[in-house]
Amino acid sequence: MQIEVLPNAGSPLIPYLEDKLVIVIDVLRATSTMVTALANGCQAIIPVLTSEEAMERRLTLPGSLLGGERQGVKIEGFDLGNSPFDYVPEKVGGKRVIMTTTNGTRAIRDAVAAPMIWMASFLNMQSIVTAVLRQFEDNAKYQGIVVYCAGTEDRFDLPDTLCAGMLIDALGPNVAINDLGEAARMLYHSAENHIMDKIRESVHGKKLISLGFEQDLIYCSTPNILPIIPVFEEGEIVWSTEG
Amino acid sequence: MQIEVLPNAGSPLIPYLEDKLVIVIDVLRATSTMVTALANGCQAIIPVLTSEEAMERRLTLPGSLLGGERQGVKIEGFDLGNSPFDYVPEKVGGKRVIMTTTNGTRAIRDAVAAPMIWMASFLNMQSIVTAVLRQFEDNAKYQGIVVYCAGTEDRFDLPDTLCAGMLIDALGPNVAINDLGEAARMLYHSAENHIMDKIRESVHGKKLISLGFEQDLIYCSTPNILPIIPVFEEGEIVWSTEG
Numbered sequence: 001m002q003i004e005v006l007p008n009a010g011s012p013l014i015p016y017l018e019d020k021l022v023i024v025i026d027v028l029r030a031t032s033t034m035v036t037a038l039a040n041g042c043q044a045i046i047p048v049l050t051s052e053e054a055m056e057r058r059l060t061l062p063g064s065l066l067g068g069e070r071q072g073v074k075i076e077g078f079d080l081g082n083s084p085f086d087y088v089p090e091k092v093g094g095k096r097v098i099m100t101t102t103n104g105t106r107a108i109r110d111a112v113a114a115p116m117i118w119m120a121s122f123l124n125m126q127s128i129v130t131a132v133l134r135q136f137e138d139n140a141k142y143q144g145i146v147v148y149c150a151g152t153e154d155r156f157d158l159p160d161t162l163c164a165g166m167l168i169d170a171l172g173p174n175v176a177i178n179d180l181g182e183a184a185r186m187l188y189h190s191a192e193n194h195i196m197d198k199i200r201e202s203v204h205g206k207k208l209i210s211l212g213f214e215q216d217l218i219y220c221s222t223p224n225i226l227p228i229i230p231v232f233e234e235g236e237i238v239w240s241t242e243g
Numbered sequence: 244m245q246i247e248v249l250p251n252a253g254s255p256l257i258p259y260l261e262d263k264l265v266i267v268i269d270v271l272r273a274t275s276t277m278v279t280a281l282a283n284g285c286q287a288i289i290p291v292l293t294s295e296e297a298m299e300r301r302l303t304l305p306g307s308l309l310g311g312e313r314q315g316v317k318i319e320g321f322d323l324g325n326s327p328f329d330y331v332p333e334k335v336g337g338k339r340v341i342m343t344t345t346n347g348t349r350a351i352r353d354a355v356a357a358p359m360i361w362m363a364s365f366l367n368m369q370s371i372v373t374a375v376l377r378q379f380e381d382n383a384k385y386q387g388i389v390v391y392c393a394g395t396e397d398r399f400d401l402p403d404t405l406c407a408g409m410l411i412d413a414l415g416p417n418v419a420i421n422d423l424g425e426a427a428r429m430l431y432h433s434a435e436n437h438i439m440d441k442i443r444e445s446v447h448g449k450k451l452i453s454l455g456f457e458q459d460l461i462y463c464s465t466p467n468i469l470p471i472i473p474v475f476e477e478g479e480i481v482w483s484t485e486g
Contacts, residue, residue, distance in 0.1 A: 007250065007399060012397050152422070154255055155421070155422070155423070156250060156399070156421075156422055156423040156426065157422055158422040158425055158426055161422075161426065178398070178399075178446055179395070179398070179399055179400055179401040179404075179445050179446050179447075180398070180399040182401060182441075182444070182445070183399065183401055183404065183426065183430055186429075186430055186433050186434065187426055187429055187430065187433075189433065190429050190430075190432065190433045191429065198425075201425070202422050202425070203421055203422050204422075
């Protein structure tokens, strides 16, 4: 199994994305929040790049909610921020959420040329691993995997890379990986027993703590609690039936 | 001491490069080769971006040599490739070398706004560490350090990152680092006793071995054998008197 890890939204994309399975990771917090929203009954998440685009899309989707952040904080006039704790069943159950975040939704939109895009986080890692192994069992539909870390403002982000390392580690030794994939696996091995501390000490982690989101960090570092694979289909992120 | 590590040539540069000490690392092989060339009596290395630029510069510098690679191989018509073993005293002693490489010389040219640029590699790490500590002893001239890994074709490169990790580790615990700096330090700790193996297994390492350059890898992974700090001054890389 060929795996390329890319460090951040805006990375030059490898050629031939069109036959790759893309797995987007934005631990703090976009993909963690998407997994949570779907687990809480959200019907679909529509990733968009700007708040203007979000507001325009809402005109065509009556009853939908606006979610997202800039600089970690809820966008003015939006219904929801980017905290997973905003996406409770009472708010998102049965609803569509149009969402824009600094890194995560950009990464998803970067990857639209791929035939399949899944969203991963620590929360749903076990489901992602099982689904990847099933996809590559016999006649794989895809020529490999691109693990697309969202990063932080066009930079390498340790929480996303640790999560990528957990995925690669769980896929076993029969993987061909690029240098960032090897680094992610080594970092995961070295931090395996104190992932939450490493996330707290990361630049993005410290920023979220300073904004009062420490509970988000604790929650987003928790592995394998939600058996859900969010998949990007026809412009929307929905609960996958394929995984 | 503030340290930002950047993963590859072409990275978006952090603001305020103009008050930073920049340390460029291209283990395989540009900065390793530059250190070696200066140790072998080369008078100066002039980094340029293209082979055309190199040939034009030679017209103004009679007696100078052309050095560099594309795809790891010596450029046609050039005197020297990018192997440190090309840069022996009989060839480079007392001469200027006009040099272009895929990643390393690009990184140097990216950083020209900085007041000071040093070239680091495993070969000269101890001298770099000593010089950095001296610079930041009391009234530091610089507001921090940017460790600019050259990377491989706009991608994260494990050999360069391990070398950055060795530097950060040696600078001690009183450093404020970005996520890639923390990752570099963790990777160095985890690979400290088998650096050469990790370099062999890297994408760039494997490529150089396939091209017949295994000896280069062994040499470039050797720490602290050359007490030299190459510095970029007025368009040329020379042996620093400042270090």
